[in-house]
Amino acid sequence: MLKKHIATPSRTKEILNQYTFSFKKSLGQNFLVDVNILENIIKHAGIDKSTGVIEVGPGIGALTEQLAIHADKVVAFEIDQRLLPILQDTLQDYDNVEIIHQDILESDVREVMSAHFDPKQPIHLVANLPYYITTPILMKLLREKLPVSTLTVMIQKEVADRMAAKPNTKSYGSLTVAVQYYTHAEVIMNVPKSVFMPQPNVDSSVLKLTIRDESPVHVEDEAYFFNLVQACFGQRRKTLRNNLIRYFKETHDKETITELLDTVNIDGSRRGESLNIEEFASLANAFYDG
Numbered sequence: 271m272l273k274k275h276i277a278t279p280s281r282t283k284e285i286l287n288q289y290t291f292s293f294k295k296s297l298g299q300n301f302l303v304d305v306n307i308l309e310n311i312i313k314h315a316g317i318d319k320s321t322g323v324i325e326v327g328p329g330i331g332a333l334t335e336q337l338a339i340h341a342d343k344v345v346a347f348e349i350d351q352r353l354l355p356i357l358q359d360t361l362q363d364y365d366n367v368e369i370i371h372q373d374i375l376e377s378d379v380r381e382v383m384s385a386h387f388d389p390k391q392p393i394h395l396v397a398n399l400p401y402y403i404t405t406p407i408l409m410k411l412l413r414e415k416l417p418v419s420t421l422t423v424m425i426q427k428e429v430a431d432r433m434a435a436k437p438n439t440k441s442y443g444s445l446t447v448a449v450q451y452y453t454h455a456e457v458i459m460n461v462p463k464s465v466f467m468p469q470p471n472v473d474s475s476v477l478k479l480t481i482r483d484e485s486p487v488h489v490e491d492e493a494y495f496f497n498l499v500q501a502c503f504g505q506r507r508k509t510l511r512n513n514l515i516r517y518f519k520e521t522h523d524k525e526t527i528t529e530l531l532d533t534v535n536i537d538g539s540r541r542g543e544s545l546n547i548e549e550f551a552s553l554a555n556a557f558y559d560g
């Protein structure tokens with residue numbers, strides 16, 4: 271008899287009962303139970319039989335199974351030891367899946383990738399991320415500049431909106447600038463709570479991040495740039511000049527700050543949220559002195 275896909279409510283319940291598995295809220299375990307959503311994600315991610323895929327948090331294998339069907343190879347990082355025997359069972363029909371029992375935040379992902387993928391193969395990351403650590407996971411993967419082409423991830427709607435935001439909107443902040451420095455970010459779709467088991471408390475969206483070949487701006491020092499951007503959003507209702515005065519209080523007097531703002535033609539009475547990434551870069555480069 272043909273087995274049902276893992277990503278259905280009945281098969282998921284069956285697997286959970288068989289293994290008396292109880293969800294760990296602390297690990298962000300909300301499993302997907304809708305094959306259509308998964309196929310849609312995979313289509314948008316640009317997965318085909320030539321591609322390798324990294325997955326974070328396979329759970330009982332709902333997304334992993336669909337990835338195994340559509341991709342050449344899947345390497346999935348799972349932290350919860352209890353899921354390993356389950357995955358061995360649920361994914362036994364697929365010989366192109368490798369489960370790595372590691373915390374993604376601690377893992378040397380580059381090393382794992384070079385051990386499991388053909389270096390010439392295009393690699394994509396696809397995941398229904400554990401919501402409690404969405405931002406640390408994405409920022410780690412972006413900062414490490416891994417050889418992946420895209421990251422297509424299910425995350426909280428609010429965080430997806432922040433990552434894909436435009437200047438002068440409520441969602442625009444230092445996270446937007448950091449993510450858009452490395453990628454082109456777009457929200458692919460909003461997803462109803464009903465496709466998860468158990469249902470999460472927050473709304474979800476699928477976000478696609480396409481890695482840029484080159485960052486859109488030149489910055490003298492990335493860490494310095496990101497810190498300065500964060501400082502410009504420090505107190506959102508304050509002007510840019512006041513946030514900078516606060517940030518540079520040990521090193522720069524007010525006059526120097528005004529002069530530097532003038533050199534790059536940025537009006538200090540603006541708010542940080544009105545600056546685009548090019549303006550943040552010229553500001554950071556003007557203040558940076560090696």
Ligand code: SAM
Nearest residue numbers: 300301302327328329332349350373374398400
């Ligand atoms: N992919 C499955 C699905 O869509 O049904 C499960 C997604 S669930 C939202 C998140 C998964 O990430 C869980 O399986 C959880 O155990 C795992 N996880 C949580 N923290 C992790 C970490 N630091 N490293 C690797 N996996 C993690």
